[in-house]
Amino acid sequence: MVFNRIKKAFKKFVDTVSETVATKEVKEEDIEPIIDELIISLVESDVALEVAEEIANKLKKRLVGTRVPRLKDVREYVISALAETIKEIVSRNYKPIDLIVEAKTRQPSNPLRILFFGVNGVGKTTTIAKFAYMFKKNSITPVIAAADTYRAGAQEQLRMHAEKLNVPFIGGRYGADPASVVYDAIEYARARGYRVVLADTAGRMHTDRDLMEELRKITKVAKPDYKVLVVDALTGNDAVDQARFFEEAVGIDFVVLTKVDADVKGGTALTIAATIDKPILYLGVGQRYEDLEPFDPERYVKKLLEGIS
Numbered sequence: 001m002v003f004n005r006i007k008k009a010f011k012k013f014v015d016t017v018s019e020t021v022a023t024k025e026v027k028e029e030d031i032e033p034i035i036d037e038l039i040i041s042l043v044e045s046d047v048a049l050e051v052a053e054e055i056a057n058k059l060k061k062r063l064v065g066t067r068v069p070r071l072k073d074v075r076e077y078v079i080s081a082l083a084e085t086i087k088e089i090v091s092r093n094y095k096p097i098d099l100i101v102e103a104k105t106r107q108p109s110n111p112l113r114i115l116f117f118g119v120n121g122v123g124k125t126t127t128i129a130k131f132a133y134m135f136k137k138n139s140i141t142p143v144i145a146a147a148d149t150y151r152a153g154a155q156e157q158l159r160m161h162a163e164k165l166n167v168p169f170i171g172g173r174y175g176a177d178p179a180s181v182v183y184d185a186i187e188y189a190r191a192r193g194y195r196v197v198l199a200d201t202a203g204r205m206h207t208d209r210d211l212m213e214e215l216r217k218i219t220k221v222a223k224p225d226y227k228v229l230v231v232d233a234l235t236g237n238d239a240v241d242q243a244r245f246f247e248e249a250v251g252i253d254f255v256v257l258t259k260v261d262a263d264v265k266g267g268t269a270l271t272i273a274a275t276i277d278k279p280i281l282y283l284g285v286g287q288r289y290e291d292l293e294p295f296d297p298e299r300y301v302k303k304l305l306e307g308i309s
């Protein structure tokens with residue numbers, strides 16, 4: 001995780017507040033300009049304006065009227081106010097789900113179905129390979145359904161992962177009905193006692209009505225237990241629109257935020273956590289199978305503010 005830009009924004013805020021209110025009571029007029037500056041730098045770090053404003057208001061409430069005696073304490077106080085504020089926001093919609101336990105308690109006749117979708121190139125297929133790896137590490141072999149019958153090379157890409165990971169692969173011919181591919185994979189899992197089906201879908205723009213309708217159809221047929229929106233951390237503010245459209249079309253159970261390792265701005269996670277009432281459950285932090293981390297609000301805040309004190 002890099003998050004350089006957003007880190008800088010928070011550090012500057014802490015520095016300036018600490019200098020300004022060294023020995024006196026924190027007054028609204030003292031920190032107003034600093035707060036305004038924070039809002040701008042947050043927006044420049046891919047934090048949605050409404051979220052930046054929420055952070056600012058919460059910080060103001062926490063800080064104004066406080067009397068802190070010594071310089072060192074001011075700094076500590078500001079950092080902890082910041083940490084509390086961010087934690088509050090990222091925890092708001094957070095609800096952990098233990099997919100391993102769920103899979104293990106599943107009747108083989110009723111496999112756990114997880115459907116992945118999102119716009120083009122965000123990392124869906126890679127994320128599915130990472131999930132397959134995670135399940136295998138926990139002694140659960142998933143079936144992979146390659147319901148991207150649309151993009152040339154998509155089938156081969158996922159088939160290669162399945163072979164490397166040694167998990168069953170159910171695909172379809174180019175142009176085949178993606179819903180039937182998922183259906184076949186579920187039937188395959190049922191017949192052979194596999195407890196998990198991971199279904200990949202073609203990348204689609206959230207604004208493309210036909211493709212969204214197709215996704216709705218896949219959902220109707222597959223009846224997924226979990227509908228997973230995959231979002232690229234480098235997307236910035238558009239992530240909110242993506243989530244809203246997919247939520248409206250098919251519903252979202254949780255979000256996987258990918259390419260966090262390449263995200264120099266760092267605000268997308270905050271934006272998503274604050275604006276979509278669905279949890280981020282995993283972060284993609286690289287291109288290897290191991291590069292999938294459970295999202296944890298506490299750890300996220302710690303990383304975000306690391307090095308600021």
Ligand SMILES: Nc1nc2c(ncn2[C@@H]2O[C@H](COP(=O)(O)OP(=O)(O)OP(=O)(O)O)[C@@H](O)[C@H]2O)c(=O)[nH]1
Binds near residue numbers: 127286
């Ligand atoms: N650095 C980094 N790269 C990633 C991550 N996840 C995926 N990628 C890369 O992003 C590119 C696209 O990944 P795919 O998994 O093919 O994306 P997709 O959403 O399936 O793409 P379409 O099927 O074309 O819509 C690949 O080069 C991946 O290696 C991640 O967490 N970090």
Ligand SMILES: [Mg+2]
Binds near residue numbers: 124148200201202
């Ligand atoms: Mg793909």
